Each structure stands twice: as C-alpha cells, then as structure tokens.
Amino acid sequence: MTRTLPGRGADAARGVDAGRGLDAARGVDAGRFREALAVHAAGVVVITAQNDGVPVGLTATSFSSVSLAPPLVSFYVDRSSTTWPSLRGAGHFAVNVLASDQSDVAARFARKGVDRFAEPTRWRPGPLGAPLLLDVSAHLICLPYDTSDVGDHVLVVGLVAEAAVHGASRPLLYHQGRFGRFLAHPS
CATH class of the missing domain: 2.30.110.10 (Electron Transport, Fmn-binding Protein; Chain A)
Structure with a gap:
C-alpha cells in the first residue's frame, strides 16, 4: 500500500508534502525518532x-x-x-x-x-x-x-x-x- 500525504504535483506522487518538508517514504531520521520515543514511559x-x-x-x-x-x-x-x-x-x-x-x-x-x-x-x-x-x-x-x-x-x-x-x-x-x-x- 502506498501512502501519499496531501500535496500537489510530483511531490504528492512521491509522498512528499513540499510545504512542510514531510517525506512519507523515508520517515523521520532515526536519531530524532529515538529521541522522541525516549520521552514515552x-x-x-x-x-x-x-x-x-x-x-x-x-x-x-x-x-x-x-x-x-x-x-x-x-x-x-x-x-x-x-x-x-x-x-x-x-x-x-x-x-x-x-x-x-x-x-x-x-x-x-x-x-x-x-x-x-x-x-x-x-x-x-x-x-x-x-x-x-x-x-x-x-x-x-x-x-x-x-x-x-x-x-x-x-x-x-x-x-x-x-x-x-x-x-x-x-x-x-x-x-x-x-x-x-x-x-x-x-x-
């Protein structure tokens, strides 16, 4: 299943929301992900x-x-x-x-x-x-x-x-x- 974030043109087809810098295909950087999860007990x-x-x-x-x-x-x-x-x-x-x-x-x-x-x-x-x-x-x-x-x-x-x-x-x-x-x- 391909997930596409709201957007326009070629970026939308690749799952990129150019206005917010979100990339659904790659996700967040591993270091930032670990940092965010660490605050969850x-x-x-x-x-x-x-x-x-x-x-x-x-x-x-x-x-x-x-x-x-x-x-x-x-x-x-x-x-x-x-x-x-x-x-x-x-x-x-x-x-x-x-x-x-x-x-x-x-x-x-x-x-x-x-x-x-x-x-x-x-x-x-x-x-x-x-x-x-x-x-x-x-x-x-x-x-x-x-x-x-x-x-x-x-x-x-x-x-x-x-x-x-x-x-x-x-x-x-x-x-x-x-x-x-x-x-x-x-x-």
Whole structure:
C-alpha cells in the first residue's frame, strides 16, 4: 500500500508534502525518532519460553494488550534477535510483568552473551513449562496466536491462556533510556 500525504504535483506522487518538508517514504531520521520515543514511559516485561528443554527470554518494553475477547497481548522483537528463533519455536510463552525493584532482572534479560537464567535470576517452571520469574507483579501464560513482520521487528501476538497477579506492587518503567518507578499523584 502506498501512502501519499496531501500535496500537489510530483511531490504528492512521491509522498512528499513540499510545504512542510514531510517525506512519507523515508520517515523521520532515526536519531530524532529515538529521541522522541525516549520521552514515552513504557512498562517492562520479560518474555520467557522453553524450547527443546532450554529456557530462553528477553526484555520487552513494547508489551500491550490487544483484545479482551479473545484475550490477546502483543510485543515486538527485533528480527535480528538471537533469542527470537528459540522463542518462535516454543509452543507457548510467559509474560513476566516486572515490579519496580527488578531493574537488574530487566537489564540481565536485555544483555547478550550471558546465561540469563543463572544465579541471581530466580525462576521456576510454569504449568506448561515456560520459565516464570519469581517476585514479579504478574504472569501471563500465552499461546502463539499471530506474528507479522513490521519494519525491522516482528509483532508477536499471544492468546492469554492463564493469568496470575502476585501483588499490587509498583511497575518497573523504562523512560529516557533508564529504568524507574511509578509514583502516583496524590488523590
């Protein structure tokens, strides 16, 4: 599908709005894009699975709900991720919603070249085998529902088969390239 911004003549055919300098074909510069996204606070989860008896996991800040009926959630993973092939091959996955004091867990699952499930990571096998991290705010056990290539990432949608809330602790947030905590406004 070709998207054309309002304009006139050859610029309009190429997706350029000459009056505003907008270019729909290229989009904004990557540095400016990252800078703008950094001001958006996002919740932090760790996606875990087990493939051929080996636990795998990665940190995601792109997690969101998709639908209530059926109960669907989603996250994005970079197509170049070395964890993605193992995660894709698993029959199910778990979403571990991190609590505000778990920035070390988020950082560990974002690092390359480390055994993410070794000490000090605390986890147990879930009901279907996916690793469940301990001390998290909630777990969602998901069955693969759909995937779609979107730019340089893969959109992963899961059907939530089980959900457990372990406490109303404050969530871990990611903002301006750092982990932080949520502070509620006074009522």
